[in-house]
Amino acid sequence: MRVLLIGSGAREHVIAETFKKNKDVELYSFMKSKNPGIASLSKDILIGSYSDLGGITNFAKQNNIDFAFIGPEDPLNEGVVDELQENGISAVGPTKLMARLETSKSFTRELVEKYKIGGNPKFKVFTKEYIDEIKEFLNEIEGIVVKPDGLTGGKGVKVQGDHFNTKEEALTYCREVLESHASVIVEEKLDGEEFSLQCLTDGKTVIAPPPAQDHKRAYDDDKGQNTGGMGSYSCANHLLPFLKKEHIDKALEITKKTADAIYKETGLYYNGVMYGGFILTKDGVKLLEYNARFGDPEAMNVLPLLKTDFASICQAIIVQELNRIKVVFEKKATVCKYVVPEGYPDAPIKNEKVLVEGNGKAKVYYASVDEKEDGLYMTGSRAIAFLGVGDNLEEAEKIAEEAACSVKGRIFHRKDIGTKALIEKRVKHVGSF
Ligand SMILES: Nc1ncnc2c1ncn2[C@@H]1O[C@H](COP(=O)(O)OP(=O)(O)O)[C@@H](O)[C@H]1O
Ligand SMILES: [Mg+2]
Incomplete structure (x- = not known):
């Protein structure tokens, strides 16, 4: 094949x-x-x-x-x-049209609303002509999130409290977004814990792998800038420490209904990955966005656990017979940690040599590195990911951490991903609702 x-x-x-x-x-x-x-x-x-x-x-x-x-x-x-x-x-x-699930946040929010799927926060989509109405809407919501309607490489969404404070600043950012995008989405800020459910679908059948949780902030304890993702974890029971089965069921239900809605709306079946970015809030599971492909790092949490032949799954997706395949993931915990160049994400050093020894136990995945005759050089973005797989999080974390520590060069990584202390913080956050 x-x-x-x-x-x-x-x-x-x-x-x-x-x-x-x-x-x-x-x-x-x-x-x-x-x-x-x-x-x-x-x-x-x-x-x-x-x-x-x-x-x-x-x-x-x-x-x-x-x-x-x-x-x-x-x-x-x-x-x-x-x-x-x-x-x-x-x-x-997906085709370009179907990939709007990711490339147009207004498409997805409006689809979820039109088909009464549930999971949307309060939101409104604005084009340039309606810029004056944004102010009104900003008064109707508790916290503010502003999202450009298009791909921004994870750098376009701004959240009140993190990236700006006042309504005036939100409005200024909306104006700025409308200079380069046809529309802007303003939505209510949700409080909760995020998780990723990277479903596979042929448009008719939707299959959920274990959920994973990413860590966007650059430094330990969720400090620093947002990044492409510094690492992620998943659990042996295919839940997360702050999630119950009913929450995963809800996220899967939203995704199944969205797949149906896409068909009803376009007459076409969506094919590929429907990665739902969800957040568990005091009012239950809400949808932040869909991506039309696997997550990076979260792909590393789920694919190594896949017991079913991946090519067979893909072929079944293509002929729309995913219902015939039993997709099985191993009951193991995983922790993924990215090693990144000093200065990442704002001012990463480039063309710096990096020496990867590993520990023989972690899986090693290359990202932004260049292989030259005398070794590996970092090119400025996330460089190398290490994955620990174990019977529990503690074991998986230890493997990934040890491997990340073995790398020599001008690099750093987050030591806290998958550790007991950080997980307890996540659980406590959800418990405080
Ligand atoms: N309604 C919301 N409430 C609170 N935080 C949000 C909301 N929407 C997005 N965010 C935060 O912003 C991040 C990026 O938003 P997302 O919709 O995933 O866009 P992208 O991944 O394309 O940048 C999310 O991971 C989440 O932390
Ligand atoms: Mg996202």
Whole structure:
């Protein structure tokens, strides 16, 4: 079986590893920059731009690809799935229109509202013509969150108390957003604990893997800037310490109803990953957003636990027979920790050498590193992810922490991810509602 994998981060490294558990899979990888981990698992690679849809399609055709799997959101937004399909190549991942689930936060909020799915906070979408009405709405909500309606690489959402304080500042940011985006979403700020449920779907059947919790802030104890994600964990019982089964059931129910709503709205079945970013609040589970692909780091929490052949799952998604596959995840705990360059995320050092020893126990996934003749160099973003897998969180955390500590160079990582102290804080937060 010949699979085209698009993407070059640690998320795609773990996707590649997951495909390669099946010896019959040959991987062909299209990357933005060369990931040494993905390259070593691939039969052939091509480096290029995600907007070069012709180049991607030619690479697929030359290698007689059976199907493509798309890792990141950018190629989805470029319409790579549409282009592949027009050339007779199947893909796991939504078309440009369907990827609006991620690329347009107004599309998703309005869909969830229209089909009475539940889980939305109070929200309103504004275009430039209605800028004067924003002020009114700001008076109707308790705390304020402002979201640009489009991809911003995780850097567009601003939350009152974190990024701004007053209503005037919120309004100023709304105006700024409307300079570069067609619309802006203003919504009520929710208080709670966030979790990710990265469902797989063929549009009819929705399958939930274990939930995971990411850590966006750069430093220990959730201090510092927001980042792409410094690490994440998942638990052996496939819940999280602050989540009950009913909460996961609710998140899955919202996702199933959303998949149905997409079909009703467009007449088309969504195909690929529906990653729900949820938050458990005093009023239950609420939806923050959907992403149209796996999370990075959260892909590393779930894919290594997959016991079912991933290529078979993908093929079932393509022929819309996911209902026939029993998808099983191991009952293990996982902790993922990213090692990042000094100065990340604002002013990361670049072209600095990094020495990875590992501890022989943690899984190692490469992200922003460049392999030169004399070793690995960091290129400025999150560099290397380490994953500990164990019977419980304590064991998994120890493995990941030890491995992260073994890295030599001008780097740092969060020591607190997956530790008892931080988990207790999360549980206490939910208990205080
Ligand atoms: N309504 C909300 N209330 C409180 N915090 C929110 C809300 N919406 C988003 N956030 C915070 O902002 C982060 C980013 O928002 P999200 O909708 O996930 O957009 P993106 O991931 O595209 O930046 C979330 O992880 C969450 O911490
Ligand atoms: Mg998010």
